[in-house]
Structures are given as C-alpha cells and as structure tokens.
Amino acid sequence: MGSPNTSILSEALGWLDEGREVALATVVQTWGSAPQPVGSQLLIDSDGNFLGSVSGGCVEGAVIAEAGEVMASGEAKLLEFGVEDETAWQVGLACGGTIRVYVEPLKAH
Amino acid sequence: MQRQVVEQLMSDRAERRPAAVLTWLASGEQRIIHAEDIAAMPELGEGLTEALRLDRSRVLEGADGDVFVHVFNPPLRMVVVGAVHTAQFLVPMATLADYDVTIIDPRTAFASEERFPNVNLVTEWPDQALAEFGLDTRTAFLALTHDPKIDDPALGVALASEAFYIGALGSKRTHAKRVERLVAQGISEQAIGRIHAPIGLNIGAVGPVEIAMSIMAEVTAVLRGKSGSGP
Incomplete structure (x- = not known):
C-alpha cells in the first residue's frame, strides 16, 4: 500500500481555493476483509461532489450523507460500518469487514 | 482539519520529511508531528516510532483516549x-x-x-x-x-x-x-x-x-x- 497519497489533500486545497465547503473522511480502523486500507481518504463538498475512496464503493453514499451534516455543524464524527450492523448491510458492506471512518470539516482558517 | 495542516504536509512531502497527523478521536484535537517530536510524547512514543518506521497508520491508545496516527511518509x-x-x-x-x-x-x-x-x-x-x-x-x-x-x-x-x-x-x-x-x-x-x-x-x-x-x-x-x- 505504501504511503497514503497526498493527491487527495492537494485536491482539497484546490477546492478550498474555489471557496467550496469541504469535508474529509478517513479510514482510521479496519477489521476483517476491509476493501481499503487505513489512511484511505474521501474528499466531499457541500454539493455532494466527491473524490477518492474509503471502501471501494460500499459505504461512500452513507459517508457523503454524514459529511453534509459535518459541514453544516462544523463538528467531526466517527462512523462505524460492519456486517453486524443493519445499516452496513443496507449500504452494501457485505464483504465481511468492519471499518471506522472519521469525518471532519476542512477549515480554511 | 485546518488548511495549514494540509499545507504543512505538502511542504513536508516536497522536502521528503516524514510526518504524521495525530487526531484525538473523542475531542477532535489535532496536531502534526515529525520524528523529533516523538521524544516529547512518551505515552505514545513506541507506537509512533513503529507507525512511522513501518509506514502504517493506526489507532493508538493514549492517556486521553484513542489517537489516530495518520502517517505521511515521503515516497x-x-x-x-x-x-x-x-x-x-x-x-x-x-x-x-x-x-x-x-x-x-x-x-x-x-x-x-x-x-x-x-x-x-x-x-x-x-x-x-x-x-x-x-x-x-x-x-x-x-x-x-x-x-x-x-x-x-x-x-x-x-x-x-x-x-x-x-x-x-x-x-x-x-x-x-x-x-x-x-x-x-x-x-x-x-x-x-x-x-x-x-x-x-x-x-x-x-x-x-x-x-x-x-x-x-x-x-x-x-x-x-x-x-x-x-x-
């Protein structure tokens, strides 16, 4: 896997420069067969545009929805998705893993 | 995360300087550290050294709860x-x-x-x-x-x-x-x-x-x- 790519963060700076409201989601823990390694990041703006990945498609929808709230409130959130979790199945993390995703606002100042 | 943290990571990468962003998951407190800062953080020290050396981001247990260590090593x-x-x-x-x-x-x-x-x-x-x-x-x-x-x-x-x-x-x-x-x-x-x-x-x-x-x-x-x- 190597180092996390800083290209997502570099894109984030570009989005901030354009005056967009931005949140950053990061995989902080995984158990079982998680599709993306710890450190993977997803960049989201308030219009629902996104870049990167935290699960290869399984939970992105739910993370993007939560990111909207994070941007509105300015408060970070720690999300957990797993097979035991009904929501996780609904969002499609049926691959047998559990992941924790930290979603935080990216502040310009 | 503050914009200045991201900018610091970019300049560290340009200078090929290993860095990590620490996030206290309960409080949201965040700081960027480099190898020379580890000595001043004894409760996380060994885990931090290993995370940087093995290039492995991970959650560590600190005195103030879980800390996510996000490693940004140069290529x-x-x-x-x-x-x-x-x-x-x-x-x-x-x-x-x-x-x-x-x-x-x-x-x-x-x-x-x-x-x-x-x-x-x-x-x-x-x-x-x-x-x-x-x-x-x-x-x-x-x-x-x-x-x-x-x-x-x-x-x-x-x-x-x-x-x-x-x-x-x-x-x-x-x-x-x-x-x-x-x-x-x-x-x-x-x-x-x-x-x-x-x-x-x-x-x-x-x-x-x-x-x-x-x-x-x-x-x-x-x-x-x-x-x-x-x-």
Missing part, C-alpha cells in the same frame, strides 16, 4: 549502482512496488537509455552522484556492479546515510574481501554490518530475474520490519 526511492543485467529486471519490479528508481553507473555502455528506458539514469561516478542525492530513511541502496572501483566508494556514502536498506551483490568470499577493503578505508565494522550481503533473500535464485525477485523480497522484508536474510 520510496531505490538507488541502484550498476546498470547490470539483474538491474534490468529489478527496475520494473521496484517500479510496480511504488519505488522511484535511479540507476547510477559511469560506464555509458551499460547505462544506456536503450537498456534502461523510463528510469532516471545517472552516468557519473556514484560517490559524486550520491553526494547530491540525499539517501534518506525512505531510500533503499543497492550496489550491483561487482567492481570495487565503483561499488566501494558508493557503499562508503551509503553507510554514512540513513538509507533503510543497503545491499551489495557478491558471494560470501567477495563480501569478505569487500569488508577488508572498507575496514582499511576506516569504516567501522558496525557500520559495515548494515550491508546485506550476499544480497537478497535466500530463495535459491537462478539467473537475473530470480535474483531481482530475491532482492525485491529482501528490501520489502526490511521495509516492513522483518529481518531479511542478514546481516
């Missing part, structure tokens, strides 16, 4: 002294494994674009070339020429550096002679002990392709905190 590099046949097979393997590869060989017949397309080729003497290169903790160094005139001075520079891996091609007997020469140059035996020789994991490699595989396997093992075959 990996590999410096190969010797534009030899084995290197021709090693370059594509290392490139696939995300290394930025540089080949150094003053012999232009060996170090030709035709033999080494799409790679940084430096046709200077390695001690000159390496003086400017800056071998660091994210760089693997390999001496593959078999020629003491080229390998020895290059190894001298590598042993004075923080390169995470130093390997030299040659049999046990060749290496024993090399050790004698390096000692005669005033290099300490402890420093010389960093050289992995004979280079590569012992997988019974036959021919340049398999030797390249065994070298790549050993470099990976050392990068990931396994012992490799020696020293």
Whole structure:
C-alpha cells in the first residue's frame, strides 16, 4: 500500500481555493476483509461532489450523507460500518469487514 | 482539519520529511508531528516510532483516549549502482512496488537509455552522484556492479546515510574481501554490518530475474520490519 497519497489533500486545497465547503473522511480502523486500507481518504463538498475512496464503493453514499451534516455543524464524527450492523448491510458492506471512518470539516482558517 | 495542516504536509512531502497527523478521536484535537517530536510524547512514543518506521497508520491508545496516527511518509526511492543485467529486471519490479528508481553507473555502455528506458539514469561516478542525492530513511541502496572501483566508494556514502536498506551483490568470499577493503578505508565494522550481503533473500535464485525477485523480497522484508536474510 505504501504511503497514503497526498493527491487527495492537494485536491482539497484546490477546492478550498474555489471557496467550496469541504469535508474529509478517513479510514482510521479496519477489521476483517476491509476493501481499503487505513489512511484511505474521501474528499466531499457541500454539493455532494466527491473524490477518492474509503471502501471501494460500499459505504461512500452513507459517508457523503454524514459529511453534509459535518459541514453544516462544523463538528467531526466517527462512523462505524460492519456486517453486524443493519445499516452496513443496507449500504452494501457485505464483504465481511468492519471499518471506522472519521469525518471532519476542512477549515480554511 | 485546518488548511495549514494540509499545507504543512505538502511542504513536508516536497522536502521528503516524514510526518504524521495525530487526531484525538473523542475531542477532535489535532496536531502534526515529525520524528523529533516523538521524544516529547512518551505515552505514545513506541507506537509512533513503529507507525512511522513501518509506514502504517493506526489507532493508538493514549492517556486521553484513542489517537489516530495518520502517517505521511515521503515516497520510496531505490538507488541502484550498476546498470547490470539483474538491474534490468529489478527496475520494473521496484517500479510496480511504488519505488522511484535511479540507476547510477559511469560506464555509458551499460547505462544506456536503450537498456534502461523510463528510469532516471545517472552516468557519473556514484560517490559524486550520491553526494547530491540525499539517501534518506525512505531510500533503499543497492550496489550491483561487482567492481570495487565503483561499488566501494558508493557503499562508503551509503553507510554514512540513513538509507533503510543497503545491499551489495557478491558471494560470501567477495563480501569478505569487500569488508577488508572498507575496514582499511576506516569504516567501522558496525557500520559495515548494515550491508546485506550476499544480497537478497535466500530463495535459491537462478539467473537475473530470480535474483531481482530475491532482492525485491529482501528490501520489502526490511521495509516492513522483518529481518531479511542478514546481516
């Protein structure tokens, strides 16, 4: 896997420069067969545009929805998705893993 | 996360300086740290050192709850002294494994674009070339020429550096002679002990392709905190 790519963060700076409201989601823990390694990041703006990945498609929808709230409130959130979790199945993390995703606002100042 | 944290990470990367962002998951408190800051954080110290060394982001238990350590290490590099046949097979393997590869060989017949397309080729003497290169903790160094005139001075520079891996091609007997020469140059035996020789994991490699595989396997093992075959 190597180092996390800083290209997502570099894109984030570009989005901030354009005056967009931005949140950053990061995989902080995984158990079982998680599709993306710890450190993977997803960049989201308030219009629902996104870049990167935290699960290869399984939970992105739910993370993007939560990111909207994070941007509105300015408060970070720690999300957990797993097979035991009904929501996780609904969002499609049926691959047998559990992941924790930290979603935080990216502040310009 | 503050914009200035992201900007700091970008400049650290440009300077090839390892960094980590620590996030206290309960409070959202965040700070960026570098190797020299670890000593001042005893409760996380060992875990932080290991996370940076193994390039493995992870959650650590701190006094104030869980801390996410997000490691931002500079990209990996590999410096190969010797534009030899084995290197021709090693370059594509290392490139696939995300290394930025540089080949150094003053012999232009060996170090030709035709033999080494799409790679940084430096046709200077390695001690000159390496003086400017800056071998660091994210760089693997390999001496593959078999020629003491080229390998020895290059190894001298590598042993004075923080390169995470130093390997030299040659049999046990060749290496024993090399050790004698390096000692005669005033290099300490402890420093010389960093050289992995004979280079590569012992997988019974036959021919340049398999030797390249065994070298790549050993470099990976050392990068990931396994012992490799020696020293």
